[in-house]
Amino acid sequence: MKSSAETILNLPSRFRLRPIRIAEISVLIFLTIAMGLPLLYLLSGSFNLAAPGKAAVYGLDNWVRAFTDAGTVSALWMSFLLSVVRLIPAMILSVVFAWLIARTDMPGGKFIESICWVAYFVPDFPLVLAWILLLDPNFGFLNTIAKSLPFIDAALFNPYSFWGIVWVHTSTGGIWFKVMLLVPVFRRLGATLEEAARVAGATTTTMLWRITLPVLAPMILAVSVLSFIRGLQSFNTELLLGTPAGIYVYSTKIYDYLQREPRAYGEATALGSVFLVVLAVLLFFYWRYLSGNKKFTVVTGQGYSTLRVKLGGWRYVALASCLLYVAVMMLLPLAFLVLGSFMRRYGFFSISAPFTFSHWHNLLADPIFLIALKNSLIIAGATAAGGILLYSAIAYLLVSRRARLAPLLESLCWVPHVLPGILLSLSVLWLLLATPLRFFLYGTVWGIAFALILADSPVTTQAFKAGLLQLGGDLEESARVSGAGWAYTYRRILLPLLAPIAAAVGLMNFGSALTSISTPVLLYSHESRPLAILLLEYSFTGELERAAALGLLITLIIGAMMLIGRKLGLQLSGGD
Amino acid sequence: MSDPVLEFRSVMKRFGALHAVDDVSFSVAPGEVFTLLGPSGCGKTTTLRLVAGLEEPDGGEILIKGAAVAAPAKGLFAAPEKRQLGMVFQSYAIWPHLSVFENVAFPLRVRKEAGETIRRRVLQALEVVGLAGLAERGATQLSGGQQQRVALARALVYEPAILLLDEPLSNLDAKLREQMRVEIRALQRKLGLTVVYVTHDQAEAMTLSDRIAVVNHGRFEQIGAPEEVYEKPATQFVAEFLGRTVSFEGKIAKTAAGYTVEFAEGSGRCALSGLTGSLWADGIKARVFTRPEDVEILPSGQDQSNRVAGVIEQVAYLGDRFEYHVKAAGVSLVLPAPKKQRFMPGDAVALALDPARLNVRPMETP
Numbered sequence: 001m002k003s004s005a006e007t008i009l010n011l012p013s014r015f016r017l018r019p020i021r022i023a024e025i026s027v028l029i030f031l032t033i034a035m036g037l038p039l040l041y042l043l044s045g046s047f048n049l050a051a052p053g054k055a056a057v058y059g060l061d062n063w064v065r066a067f068t069d070a071g072t073v074s075a076l077w078m079s080f081l082l083s084v085v086r087l088i089p090a091m092i093l094s095v096v097f098a099w100l101i102a103r104t105d106m107p108g109g110k111f112i113e114s115i116c117w118v119a120y121f122v123p124d125f126p127l128v129l130a131w132i133l134l135l136d137p138n139f140g141f142l143n144t145i146a147k148s149l150p151f152i153d154a155a156l157f158n159p160y161s162f163w164g165i166v167w168v169h170t171s172t173g174g175i176w177f178k179v180m181l182l183v184p185v186f187r188r189l190g191a192t193l194e195e196a197a198r199v200a201g202a203t204t205t206t207m208l209w210r211i212t213l214p215v216l217a218p219m220i221l222a223v224s225v226l227s228f229i230r231g232l233q234s235f236n237t238e239l240l241l242g243t244p245a246g247i248y249v250y251s252t253k254i255y256d257y258l259q260r261e262p263r264a265y266g267e268a269t270a271l272g273s274v275f276l277v278v279l280a281v282l283l284f285f286y287w288r289y290l291s292g293n294k295k296f297t298v299v300t301g302q303g304y305s306t307l308r309v310k311l312g313g314w315r316y317v318a319l320a321s322c323l324l325y326v327a328v329m330m331l332l333p334l335a336f337l338v339l340g341s342f343m344r345r346y347g348f349f350s351i352s353a354p355f356t357f358s359h360w361h362n363l364l365a366d367p368i369f370l371i372a373l374k375n376s377l378i379i380a381g382a383t384a385a386g387g388i389l390l391y392s393a394i395a396y397l398l399v400s401r402r403a404r405l406a407p408l409l410e411s412l413c414w415v416p417h418v419l420p421g422i423l424l425s426l427s428v429l430w431l432l433l434a435t436p437l438r439f440f441l442y443g444t445v446w447g448i449a450f451a452l453i454l455a456d457s458p459v460t461t462q463a464f465k466a467g468l469l470q471l472g473g474d475l476e477e478s479a480r481v482s483g484a485g486w487a488y489t490y491r492r493i494l495l496p497l498l499a500p501i502a503a504a505v506g507l508m509n510f511g512s513a514l515t516s517i518s519t520p521v522l523l524y525s526h527e528s529r530p531l532a533i534l535l536l537e538y539s540f541t542g543e544l545e546r547a548a549a550l551g552l553l554i555t556l557i558i559g560a561m562m563l564i565g566r567k568l569g570l571q572l573s574g575g576d
Numbered sequence: 577m578s579d580p581v582l583e584f585r586s587v588m589k590r591f592g593a594l595h596a597v598d599d600v601s602f603s604v605a606p607g608e609v610f611t612l613l614g615p616s617g618c619g620k621t622t623t624l625r626l627v628a629g630l631e632e633p634d635g636g637e638i639l640i641k642g643a644a645v646a647a648p649a650k651g652l653f654a655a656p657e658k659r660q661l662g663m664v665f666q667s668y669a670i671w672p673h674l675s676v677f678e679n680v681a682f683p684l685r686v687r688k689e690a691g692e693t694i695r696r697r698v699l700q701a702l703e704v705v706g707l708a709g710l711a712e713r714g715a716t717q718l719s720g721g722q723q724q725r726v727a728l729a730r731a732l733v734y735e736p737a738i739l740l741l742d743e744p745l746s747n748l749d750a751k752l753r754e755q756m757r758v759e760i761r762a763l764q765r766k767l768g769l770t771v772v773y774v775t776h777d778q779a780e781a782m783t784l785s786d787r788i789a790v791v792n793h794g795r796f797e798q799i800g801a802p803e804e805v806y807e808k809p810a811t812q813f814v815a816e817f818l819g820r821t822v823s824f825e826g827k828i829a830k831t832a833a834g835y836t837v838e839f840a841e842g843s844g845r846c847a848l849s850g851l852t853g854s855l856w857a858d859g860i861k862a863r864v865f866t867r868p869e870d871v872e873i874l875p876s877g878q879d880q881s882n883r884v885a886g887v888i889e890q891v892a893y894l895g896d897r898f899e900y901h902v903k904a905a906g907v908s909l910v911l912p913a914p915k916k917q918r919f920m921p922g923d924a925v926a927l928a929l930d931p932a933r934l935n936v937r938p939m940e941t942p
Contacts, residue, residue, distance in 0.1 A: 474669035480656040481628050481663040481740070482683040482730065492682070496673045 024397050024409075031394075031412040034454055038427030039415070042276070045430050046269035062266030072271055075253040076278075082238070082249060083231035086166045086174075091224050094175040097322065098182035103189075103212070104309045106318045112326075113183060116176045119330050121562055123515035124172035125535055126551025128240050130333030131168045133340045133544065135159040141336060160245040168237050171329040173230075178223055185219045204309050225286050229279070233420035235518035240539060250275050251422040251518065258426075258522060269430070272423050279419075334555075340548035359545040369534065369550070375445050376530040379520075380513035382449035384506040387456045391505075392498060394457075395464030399473075410461075417458035421518030424455055429522045443525030451519050456509045467501040500568075507565050511558050579642060581606050581770045582627060582738055587636035589622055589794075596622040597633070598794035604738070604772060609764055611773040613781040614791035615817065620774045623791070624740055627772060628663055629656035641737055657686070662731030663740040666747065668723045670715045676702070676726055677711040683734045701729040704763065721752045728760075732767070739764075741773045745780060757783055778818050782806070790814045807933065815865055815935065823865045824884060824905045828938070830858040837864055837936065839905040844884040849931040861939040864929075868911050872928040873900060873919065884927040888919045902927065 049057040066072045097116070101109040134142050137155035146156035158164055189212065197207040213220075235251045242252060250271055257268040311318060340346045344356045363369055394413060398406050416424060428451040432442040441447035475497065479489040517532045524533050531554060538547035580603035589597040596619045604610040612620035625631045626638060629645065632653055638646040640661075645654040662683075671679055680701055684694045702708055705725040710718070718726065724744060731739055741760075745753045761784050764771055775781050781788050782802045789799045790813070798810040809815035826837040826845075835848040835856065846864070856862070876885065886904030893899075898913045904927055911927075919925060 472667060472669070474665045474667045475671055477628075477630050477656070478663060478665055478669035478727075478730075479671075479682065480630070481659075481661050483657045483660070483686040483734070484682070485655070485657050488686060493671055497671070 023393065027390075027394055027397060028409055028412075030390075031409065034450075035412050035415045035457075038424075038431045039276070039419075041430040041434060042269055042423070042427040043273050045265065045434075046273045048269075049266060062270040066267040066270040066274075069267070071248060072250075072253060072267075075248040075250045075271075076274070078242075078247060079232055079249040079251070079275075082162070082165060082169075082234075083228050085162075086169045087224060087228055087231060089166075090170060090174045090178060090227070091220070093170075093325075094178035094182055095220060097175060097179045098186050099208075099212075100318050100322065101179070102183050102186035104311050104315065104318070106311060106315045106322075108319050108322075112319075112322050113179070115326055115330075116179045118562065119326070120176040120180060121511065121558055122172075122330065122334070123551075123554055123558060125236050125240075125515065125517060125532065126337055126548075126555050127172045127333050128168055128237050129539060129544065129547055129551050130337040130340070131159055131164075131171065132240070133336045133346060133548065134333060135164065139346060159241050160247075161241075162247060165237055165241050165247070168241060169231075169234070171333060172237065173234070174329070178227060181223050182220070185216060185223075189216060208309075222286075222289070225282075225289070229282060229286070232275075232279070233422075233518075235420070235422055235521075239517075239536075251420055254422050254426060255521065265430075268426060272426050275420070275423065337548050337552050337555075340545055341552050343545060346545055346548075359549045363546050363549050363553075368529075369531075371527075372529050372531045372534040375528055376514055376532070378445045379449045379452065379528075379530055380510045382446065383452040383456065383513040384510040386449065386453045387460045387509045388502045388506050390453065391457060391460040392464045392502065395461050395468055396494075398461070398465055399468040413457045413461045415457070416455045419455075421455065421516065422521070424451055425519050425522040428454070432523070443523070443528055445528045445530075448520040448523050448528060448530065449513070451523055452509075452513045452516060455516070455519055456505075456512070460505045460509060463501055463505045464498065467498055471497055503568060504565065507561050511561055514557060515554060578606055580604055580639075581608075581641055582610075582772065583637075583639040583642075584623075584626075585637040585639070587623075587626060587638060588634045589619075589626060589631060590634050595619075595794045597626065599636070600794070600796055601636075602789060602796065602799055604770060606770050607768045608786045609761075609771040609773060609784055611775060611781045611785035611788045612791050613775060613778060613788050613817075616776055618791045619794040620776075620791045621742055622794075624742055624772060624774045627738065628661055628740055629654060629659050660734075660737045661740055662734070662736035662738070664724070664727045664731050664742065664744045666743040668727040668744075668747075670718070670723050670726055672716050674715055675711070676707065676713045676715060676718070679715055679726055680711075680729045680733050683730065687734060697733055698729075701733040704732065704767075705729045706759075720747055721756070724748065724756065728763075732769075737770070739769050739771045741771060743775055746775070746777070753780075760784065790817060792817070809935065812937070820868050820910075821865050822868050822871065822909045822911070823863050824907060825861065825863055825939075826905070828856045828858065828860050828862050828936075830856075835936075837862060839864075839884050841906055843886070843905040844880065844926075846882045846884070846929045846934065847931045848934060848936055856938055863937050863939055865935040865937070866929060866933055868909070870930050870933045871909075871911050873902070873911060873913050873917065874926045874928050875919075876924040876926050879926075882929050882931060884929065886925050886927050888921050888923045888925060890921055891919065 046062050047058050047060065049059050049061055097112070100106045101113050132140070134140050135157040137143060137158050137160075140155070140157060140159075143155040143157055146152050147154075159168060194207060194211060197211040202210065233251070234249070235255075238247070238249045238252045239255065242248060243256075248256065254268045254271055257264040257271070341359055342355050342357070344351065344354055344358070391413075394409065398410055419427075428447070432438050432447055437447075441450060471494075475493060476489055479493045480486075484492065514530075515532055517536055520530055520533060521536070524530065529537075531550065535547055535550045535554065538544075538550060582604040584600050584602050587597055587600050588595070598619070600623065602610075612623055614620045622631060626633055626646070627640075633646050633648055635648055637644055637649075640659060644650070644652055645659055646652065671682070674682070677698055680698045681694050684697060689697075699708070699711065702711055705728050707722065707725050707729065710722065715723070715726065724747075727744070744760075745756055748756060757780060763769070773781075773784060785802055787799060788802055788805050790797045790805060792813050798805050798814045800808075800810075805814055806818050809818065815821050824837075824839050826839040829836050829838050829845075833847070836845050837848060838845045874883075884904045886902045886909075888900055889903050889908065890901040891898060892901075894912075897915060898918070900911050900913055900919060902909050902911055902925065909927075913919075
C-alpha cells in the first residue's frame with residue numbers, strides 16, 4: 001500500500017502522463033483538422049483547376065470564370081440586399097415584442113414569450129412549403145380568394161419574388177429568436193435608470209426615447225448585426241422561392257454550381273472563398289464593436305425593474321396584435337400544411353372527395369422514406385451523442401484554466417457559428433474528397449454526422465462551458481481533495497451535474513440535425529439520404545402534398561422532442 | 577517541538593508576472609491552528625491551494641508529515657487525492673445532486689470503506705458538527721450555516737492529516753459567524769486537529785489561531801501568536817492591517833536612562849522602554865506608532881511624563897463609547913474613550929501614552 005503511494009509520489013513529472021495535457025493536444029489537433037483543414041482546402045481549392053482527388057493544377061481560372069459570370073456578383077449583392085431588407089421589419093417587430101413582454105403590463109406576456117420559443121423550433125422548410133400552398137399564383141389559397149374579389153383578375157401574391165422571400169422569412173426565422181434574445185436584455189435593464197427618469201419628471205414616451213432605447217441601443221445593434229450575419233447564411237427559403245424566379249443568393253449559387261454536370265467545383269470554391277473574406281471582415285468589426293464598447297455594463301445594472309409601463313386599455317390591443325401576428329405567421333401556414341397533406345390535389349376544393357389519406361399512406365409505405373427515416377435517426381443520434389462527448393470535453397478544457405491554448409481552442413469552436421451551412425458542407429466535402437477519408441466517410445451517414453457535429457460546436461460548447469462555470473471549480477476540486485481521482489470525480493460528480501445540460505443540448509442538436517438541409521445537401525448519396533433532403537426532392541419534383549405530409553411529420557417529431565424536453569424539466573432556452 | 581505536519585521551504589508560485597506566493601517558508605506543528613491572514617489577492621488562498629495540491633508550485637518544496645508532496649526541482653508532484661487532506665471551501669462546494677449523507681460519505685466511498693463503517697462514521701461526523709438527523713436531507717435544502725457544517729463533516733470524516741479551511745465563515749451572517757468560530761475552535765481542541773485556516777477577518781484570526789501569518793503581496797510579513805503580531809507588529813503593513821494605529825512625529829533624544837522621543841511643537845515627550853545601547857543617533861526624526869485604545873485621554877494636568885498635549889476638535893457618540901477627534905503634535909487623531917469621561921470640543925487634554933506599547937520607526941537613516 002505504502003509502496004504504491006510512494007511510487008506515485010516520486011515519479012518525476014516529466015515522465016508522468018498528464019491526462020489533461022494529452023486531452024488538450026488531441027482535441028486541438030482534431031479541431032484544427034476538422035475546422036481548419038476544410039477551410040484551407042476551400043481556399044486552396046478555389047485556385048485548383050483539377051477536380052478534387054486529381055493531381056492539382058493551380059491557376060486563377062476559377063476566380064476569373066466566377067466573376068465574369070454576372071450571376072455571381074449579383075448573387076452576392078442579392079444576399080446582402082435580402083439580409084438587410086428583411087432585418088428592418090424583423091428588428092422593429094422584435095424590439096416592440098420584447099418591450100411589450102418585458103416592460104409593460106400587457107397581459108399574457110409570459111405566454112407570448114413561450115410561443116416565440118416554440119415557434120423558434122418549428123423547422124423552416126415545412127413553413128416555406130406552407131407559404132407556397134397559401135401564396136402560389138396558380139393554386140395558392142389566398143390568391144384564389146383574392147381572385148373572387150371584384151377588380152382583381154390576376155394573382156395578387158407571388159411568393160417566388162424578392163418580397164415573397166422577405167415575407168416568408170418574417171414567418172420562419174423572423175422575430176422569434178430575436179425576441180428570445182432581447183427579452184432578457186430588456187428585463188435586465190437597471191430599474192433605477194428608468195425610475196430616475198420618472199422622478200426627474202419624464203413621461204412614458206420621453207423615458208422610452210431618451211433613456212430606455214438609447215441605453216439598450218448597443219445591445220439592439222449587436223443583435224441586429226448578429227441577425228444580419230446569420231441572415232447571410234440562409235439557404236432553404238431562397239432555394240425554394242428564389243430559384244424558380246431566377247433570384248440567386250450566393251448560397252443557392254454555390255448549390256447551383258454543384259448541381260451542374262460536371263460539378264463546377266472551381267467556381268463554387270471561388271465564390272465560397274470570397275464570401276469567407278466578406279464574413280471575416282464583418283466579424284472583425286462586430287467583435288471589435290462588442291469588445292470595445294463599455295456601454296454594455298449599464299445593462300447589467302442592479303435590480304430587476306418592477307416598474308412597468310401602464311398601457312391602460314391599450315394593453316388588450318397590444319395582446320391582440322401579438323396574437324394576431326402569431327396566428328398569421330405561424331398558425332395559418334401550419335394549418336394549411338395539415339390541409340395540404342390531406343387533399344387529393346391541393347387547391348382543388350370542388351372536385352368530388354377532395355380529402356384523402358393516400359399521401360400519408362404512400363409516404364409511410366415508401367421504402368425510400370423508410371431508408372431516409374433510418375438514415376436521419378442514425379445521423380441525428382450520432383450528431384447528438386458525438387457533440388455531447390466532444391464538446392463537454394472541450395468545454396472542460398476551456399474552463400479548467402489548465403489548458404494553455406484555451407484561446408485558440410475557443411476561437412476554433414466559434415468558426416462554425418459564422419460559417420454558413422452550405423460553406424461548411426462544401427469544405428467538408430472537399431476534405432472528404434481530397435483525403436483518404438473518402439473511403440470511410442464520403443457519401444455515408446457518418447460523413448453527414450461529422451459535418452453536423454462541427455456545425456453544433458459553438459452553441460454546444462458554450463452551453464457546457466456556462467454549465468461548468470456555474471458549477472464552479474470547487475465542486476470538482478473538493479472531490480479531488482476528498483481523495484477521488486480524476487476519473488472517479490468525473491463519473492460521480494461532473495457527469496451527474498452536467499447530465500441536464502447534456503440532455504438539453506443533445507435534444508437540440510438532434511432536432512437541428514433532423515431538419516438541416518444546407519449542411520447535408522452536398523454530402524449525401526442515395527444510400528445516406530436523410531429525411532430533410534427527401535423533403536427537398538419531393539418539393540422539387542412538385543409532389544407538394546406528399547412534401548406537406550413529410551414536412552408535417554418532421555415538425556411533429558421536433559414537437560414531440562420538445563415535449564420530452566419539457567417533461568424532463570430541461571432549460572432549453574438561452575434566455576438567462 | 578514535535579515534527580511538523582506541514583512544511584513549506586522557499587515555496588514560489590507565479591501567475592504570469594505576478595508572484596502569488598513569493599519565497600515562503602513556514603511549518604505547522606501537530607494540533608496547531610495556523611492562520612493565513614491578509615487582504616484579498618495577497619496569496620493566502622493560493623498558499624492553501626498549494627497545500628491541497630490544487631496548484632503546482634514553481635519552486636521550493638512542500639512536505640506533509642515529513643514526505644515531500646511537491647518539489648518542482650525534483651520533478652515531484654502528488655495529486656490532491658494522494659495527500660490525505662480535508663478541505664472546506666469558501667463556497668462549501670456541497671454537491672447538489674447528493675444527499676447530506678452521500679456528501680459526507682464521499683471520501684469514505686472513494687477509499688472503499690465497508691458499508692457499515694461508512695454509515696457509522698458519517699453519522700458520527702454529522703453528530704460532531706451538530707447535524708444529527710439531517711442525513712437524508714437533500715444538499716440543496718440546507719441553510720448556509722447547515723451547508724457549512726456538512727462541508728466540515730465531509731472534511732473531517734476520514735480524519736485527515738490536515739484540515740484546510742478557506743474563508744469558511746465569510747458567507748455566514750455576523751451572529752452565526754461568531755457562533756461557528758467558537759464551535760470550530762472547540763471541535764479542533766476536542767479532536768486535536770491540525771488546521772490551516774485562511775481568512776481576511778482579523779477578529780476571526782485572533783480568536784481561532786495558535787499562530788497567525790500575515791500575508792501581503794505573496795510574502796509572509798510576520799508569523800507569530802495573535803498577541804505577538806498585534807502588540808509587536810514587525811512591519812508597518814502588519815500594524816495597519818491588524819486593527820487601527822495612530823502615530824506622532826517627533827525627534828529621538830538620547831538620555832542616560834535610554835531613549836525618549838520629543839513630539840513636534842513641544843507638545844510633550846515620552847520614554848521608549850526597553851531600548852538601550854546605541855540604536856539611533858541623537859536628534860534624528862522618527863515616527864511613533866501606538867493603538868488608539870492604548871491612548872488614554874486625561875484632563876490637562878501637572879504630570880508631563882509620557883504625555884502629549886492636545887485639543888478636542890469633535891465628539892461623536894457611538895452608544896457604547898465616545899469617539900474624540902483630537903489634534904495633538906500637529907496631527908489629527910481619532911480616539912475611542914469610555915463613557916465615564918466627557919470632554920467638549922475645545923477642551924485642552926493630555927494624551928497618556930504607554931511606553932511599553934509604542935513602536936518607533938526612524939524617518940531617516942540612524
